[in-house]
Amino acid sequence: MMEHATTLSIAQPTTLLPLTFLLPLVGTLILAFSRGQLSYRASATVGTASIGLAALTTAALALGFAAAGPQQLTLWTWIAVGDFTPGISLALDGLSLTMLGVITGVGFFIHLFAAWYMRGEDGITRFYTYMNLFVFSMVLLVLGDNLLLLFLGWEGVGLCSYLLIGYYYTHSANGWAGFKAFVITRIGDVFLALGMFLLFTRLGTLNIAEILELAPQAWQAGDTTVELAAFLLLGGAMGKSAQLPLHTWLADAMAGPTPVSALIHAATMVTAGVYLIARMHGIFELAPTALYVTGVIGALTLLMAGFAALAQTDIKRVLAYSTMSQIGYMFLALGVGAYDTAIFHLMTHAFFKALLFLSAGAVIISCHHEQDMRRLGGLWRKLPLPYAGFMVGGAALAALPLISAGFYSKDEILWQALAADQQGLLIAGLVGALLTSLYTLRLIIGTFHGTAKSDNARHAETGRGLAHGLPLVVLAGLSTFVGAWITPPLAEVLPAGPGDATHVGHSSLELLAAATALGGMALGVWLFGLRRGWLRLANRGPGAGLWHLWHHAWGFDLVFDWTLVRPYRLTVWLLKSDLFDGLFRLLARLVRLLHLGLSRTQSGRVRGYAITMVAGVALILLSLALVIQGT
Amino acid sequence: MNGVPMEHGLVLAAVLFALGLGGLMFRRNMIFVLMSLEVMLNAAGLAFIVAGTGWQQPEGQAMFLLVITLAAAEASVGLALLIQLYHRFRTLNLDVASRMRG
Amino acid sequence: MELAFYLSALMAVLATLGVMTNPNPVHAVLYLVVSLLAVALVFFALGAPFAGALEIIVYAGAIMVLFVFVVMMLNLGQATVDQERQWLQPRTWLGPSVLATVLLLTLVSLLWRGDIQAVIEGGGLTARGVGTLLYGPWLLLVELGALLLLAALVTASHVGRIGKVAAPSPAPRDLPTGASTPANGQAHQPSTNGVAGEDV
Numbered sequence: 001m002m003e004h005a006t007t008l009s010i011a012q013p014t015t016l017l018p019l020t021f022l023l024p025l026v027g028t029l030i031l032a033f034s035r036g037q038l039s040y041r042a043s044a045t046v047g048t049a050s051i052g053l054a055a056l057t058t059a060a061l062a063l064g065f066a067a068a069g070p071q072q073l074t075l076w077t078w079i080a081v082g083d084f085t086p087g088i089s090l091a092l093d094g095l096s097l098t099m100l101g102v103i104t105g106v107g108f109f110i111h112l113f114a115a116w117y118m119r120g121e122d123g124i125t126r127f128y129t130y131m132n133l134f135v136f137s138m139v140l141l142v143l144g145d146n147l148l149l150l151f152l153g154w155e156g157v158g159l160c161s162y163l164l165i166g167y168y169y170t171h172s173a174n175g176w177a178g179f180k181a182f183v184i185t186r187i188g189d190v191f192l193a194l195g196m197f198l199l200f201t202r203l204g205t206l207n208i209a210e211i212l213e214l215a216p217q218a219w220q221a222g223d224t225t226v227e228l229a230a231f232l233l234l235g236g237a238m239g240k241s242a243q244l245p246l247h248t249w250l251a252d253a254m255a256g257p258t259p260v261s262a263l264i265h266a267a268t269m270v271t272a273g274v275y276l277i278a279r280m281h282g283i284f285e286l287a288p289t290a291l292y293v294t295g296v297i298g299a300l301t302l303l304m305a306g307f308a309a310l311a312q313t314d315i316k317r318v319l320a321y322s323t324m325s326q327i328g329y330m331f332l333a334l335g336v337g338a339y340d341t342a343i344f345h346l347m348t349h350a351f352f353k354a355l356l357f358l359s360a361g362a363v364i365i366s367c368h369h370e371q372d373m374r375r376l377g378g379l380w381r382k383l384p385l386p387y388a389g390f391m392v393g394g395a396a397l398a399a400l401p402l403i404s405a406g407f408y409s410k411d412e413i414l415w416q417a418l419a420a421d422q423q424g425l426l427i428a429g430l431v432g433a434l435l436t437s438l439y440t441l442r443l444i445i446g447t448f449h450g451t452a453k454s455d456n457a458r459h460a461e462t463g464r465g466l467a468h469g470l471p472l473v474v475l476a477g478l479s480t481f482v483g484a485w486i487t488p489p490l491a492e493v494l495p496a497g498p499g500d501a502t503h504v505g506h507s508s509l510e511l512l513a514a515a516t517a518l519g520g521m522a523l524g525v526w527l528f529g530l531r532r533g534w535l536r537l538a539n540r541g542p543g544a545g546l547w548h549l550w551h552h553a554w555g556f557d558l559v560f561d562w563t564l565v566r567p568y569r570l571t572v573w574l575l576k577s578d579l580f581d582g583l584f585r586l587l588a589r590l591v592r593l594l595h596l597g598l599s600r601t602q603s604g605r606v607r608g609y610a611i612t613m614v615a616g617v618a619l620i621l622l623s624l625a626l627v628i629q630g631t
Numbered sequence: 632m633n634g635v636p637m638e639h640g641l642v643l644a645a646v647l648f649a650l651g652l653g654g655l656m657f658r659r660n661m662i663f664v665l666m667s668l669e670v671m672l673n674a675a676g677l678a679f680i681v682a683g684t685g686w687q688q689p690e691g692q693a694m695f696l697l698v699i700t701l702a703a704a705e706a707s708v709g710l711a712l713l714i715q716l717y718h719r720f721r722t723l724n725l726d727v728a729s730r731m732r733g
Numbered sequence: 734m735e736l737a738f739y740l741s742a743l744m745a746v747l748a749t750l751g752v753m754t755n756p757n758p759v760h761a762v763l764y765l766v767v768s769l770l771a772v773a774l775v776f777f778a779l780g781a782p783f784a785g786a787l788e789i790i791v792y793a794g795a796i797m798v799l800f801v802f803v804v805m806m807l808n809l810g811q812a813t814v815d816q817e818r819q820w821l822q823p824r825t826w827l828g829p830s831v832l833a834t835v836l837l838l839t840l841v842s843l844l845w846r847g848d849i850q851a852v853i854e855g856g857g858l859t860a861r862g863v864g865t866l867l868y869g870p871w872l873l874l875v876e877l878g879a880l881l882l883l884a885a886l887v888t889a890s891h892v893g894r895i896g897k898v899a900a901p902s903p904a905p906r907d908l909p910t911g912a913s914t915p916a917n918g919q920a921h922q923p924s925t926n927g928v929a930g931e932d933v
Binding site: 634635636637638639640641642643645646647648649650651652653654656657658659660662663665666667669670673676677680681683684685686687689690691692693695696697699700701702703704705706707708710711712713714715717718723 | 734735738739742745746749750752753758761762765768769772775776778779780781783784787788791792795796799800803804806807809813816817820821825826828829830832833834836837840841844845847849851852853854855858862863865866867871874877878881882884885886888889890892893895
């Protein structure tokens with residue numbers, strides 16, 4: 001009897017766990033089946049409340065987790081084919097709890113902000129339907145205890161990303177941006193699927209815990225098969241997390257509404273790759289080459305995106321490249337084996353990047369959809385709250401020592417790189433930190449200081465209301481050292497990083513990192529604030545070329561266009577008119593000709609039909625008579 | 632002469648049928664077309680009766696009953712359509728109602 | 734007996750020819766009545782008096798009355814007769830007639846070659862036999878006939894409704910010249926409601 005009572009108790013994680021994805025699903029269904037009958041307020045309420053309740057559920061789960069530890073819950077068997085029986089089964093451990101908190105917590109504030117941001121837009125119900133569906137998919141992704149369920153969530157978030165990038169579908173450019181994001185992430189997804197196939201054929205299971213358990217028994221470290229599997233998983237993570245060379249979609253994905261950029265393209269979906277690698281760390285531990293390549297890719301991406309962010313004029317594109325760069329840091333941390341540090345940076349990054357995006361959204365709405373830095377400026381008086389948001393978020397992004405959340409996580413990454421004896425990665429990280437400070441300062445000074453450079457900026461309207469203010473304030477709070485106090489309970493799930501054992505030289509590195517960040521900021525203030533004359537270098541000669549190169553993010557789009565798209569289209573064009581197609585086309589033309597002839601006989605006159613029919617009957621009977629005569 | 636050969640009865644049915652068919656094909660007035668249809672149905676009924684009496688089986692007359700039912704149904708629906716045609720087009724010319732041409 | 738058959742057969746064929754060729758609708762309907770009566774006589778001559786009686790009552794009676802009624806209701810006068818004359822050109826009827834003749838000849842030749850060898854002597858079949866057959870093994874046929882009549886009743890009363898369906902219908906684009914445009918919105922006669930379905 002007592003047992004019965006406890007299993008039904010609402011505080012039990014096993015009963016609460018499904019609520020985390022059922023609530024967004026219910027929200028999606030309500031909104032989707034309302035057929036646009038709901039008012040703006042009702043749509044926003046349903047969409048936000050479902051995520052808010054999911055966030056409360058997550059909080060209750062976190063309390064339960066502190067007491068009871070990891071949970072495992074199998075809802076039902078999804079597919080049963082012989083021995084292959086992946087279930088709809090959920091696993092709650094420190095890692096997925098951390099992700100869950102980020103998704104529902106940050107997600108709730110972004111949903112709330114969207115109620116302010118999206119007012120006056122058409123199709124709010126559609127917006128919240130997709131957003132809730134996204135949260136549903138993302139929660140499945142992190143809670144799934146097998147790779148197939150993870151893949152379901154993985155594809156679900158990709159779909160929602162596509163739908164929301166193309167939310168303003170009246171402009172074809174937005175549709176193309178969504179298309180690009182979908183296709184490029186699909187390339188990564190193919191790798192992930194192949195990796196799943198490989199793991200299944202070799203280990204006979206897709207259950208993550210079993211894979212991590214079986215892998216060390218099946219393979220030795222450095223085995224070719226496990227390296228291949230790790231590389232395939234890495235390919236999937238690269239596509240989703242916009243790492244070189246599959247990164248080009250993320251900047252264009254800014255075509256979607258800004259809350260979408262904040263939720264999907266900064267805080268949650270793009271970090272799914274980091275989650276995947278952390279989740280499959282057992283495979284990567286056995287594959288040192290793949291792990292090293294992960295770090296190198298992260299380092300290259302963070303440098304590439306850092307330079308590109310320096311030369312952007314659209315404030316959302318600056319933030320997009322900054323997101324790539326920060327995820328590069330996470331990959332770097334993964335590459336040196338510091339999985340928990342990567343997840344820690346993922347969490348703080350979710351806080352401050354969501355804050356930056358929401359502040360940018362506030363600026364954009366206040367300035368009548370003006371998001372070009374060259375046409376903004378002098379806004380800090382009129383928009384104090386977004387300005388504060390940018391200051392706090394920017395400080396965290398640039399890792400302002402001691403008081404910002406970003407400092408703690410980024411410093412930890414650099415320390416782990418040093419402890420792993422990866423000097424190259426460390427130097428890349430330091431250079432990246434310098435770049436981060438520079439572009440952050442450029443962004444803030446360009447947007448908020450100086451003089452207003454357009455009427456839109458001169459007539460900025462200050463945002464009001466709880467939906468506008470609360471998310472900014474809460475996220476700003478989390479972006480300070482307060483956010484760094486939250487320690488993800490990862491010790492049980494992920495192995496310790498190389499820097500956890502010793503602390504020799506940690507303080508000197510901290511000083512170096514702090515000096516880099518502060519130096520970068522000072523340089524930024526000097527360069528973009530005080531001595532703007534230097535910037536004219538970017539207008540002529542090699543400076544202009546460099547600007548152009550960085551503005552187009554090192555020309556990856558162009559390279560892909562020339563090496564992949566154009567050859568493909570050429571091939572298609574060559575194959576378009578081959579012999580067999582001609583044959584089929586001839587057939588089609590023949591059929592059409594026959595159709596034309598036959599449709600002529602459809603005169604619409606009943607007498608004509610009667611005559612035709614009688615003629616047919618007469619013909620048949622006559623031939624019958626002749627045949628009988630012949631026998 | 633002792634009795635009528637069955638062929639003669641069937642030929643009569645065929646002649647009536649062919650006459651009705653001809654009328655169906657060359658008449659444009661819907662009222663005549665309907666009458667032609669009645670003639671054809673009647674000819675079919677005649678063929679049943681001839682066959683039934685020729686082989687001394689009551690099934691022929693039963694089928695004739697069905698044919699006559701069919702004729703009644705056809706006439707009522709056909710005449711209703713005729714009234715509609717006249718109402719819409721102010722004519723009984725069937726060729727006018729040719730909007731379903733391909 | 735045989736004489737009655739051949740005489741009434743001749744009468745039926747001639748009367749049917751009259752139906753097909755007469756330009757006046759009322760005359761044609763009367764010719765049709767004659768033709769049906771002649772067929773009824775054929776039935777009597779063949780020894781199927783029940784069928785003959787039905788033919789007179791249902792065909793020559795009910796259905797033909799319906800036709801006459803409709804013809805009178807539409808008030809088809811001399812204009813219709815003239816138009817029928819105009820339509821009955823050899824150019825119009827020659828082709829269909831040839832076609833029908835070919836079909837007839839084929840049928841007849843097939844019949845002749847069939848070698849049936851049955852001779853109808855009349856008598857032997859009573860209404861009682863037909864009745865036992867109908868309400869015995871063929872009961873389903875009766876039900877089907879009833880359903881058919883019901884369906885026809887519903888259809889006729891629905892199709893025959895005027896006014897509610899489409900008030901003076903917009904002149905179709907392909908309305909041939911000669912037909913008066915109904916666009917002037919003539920008043921409909923409410924008395925025409927459901928006429929076609931009454932007699933079923």
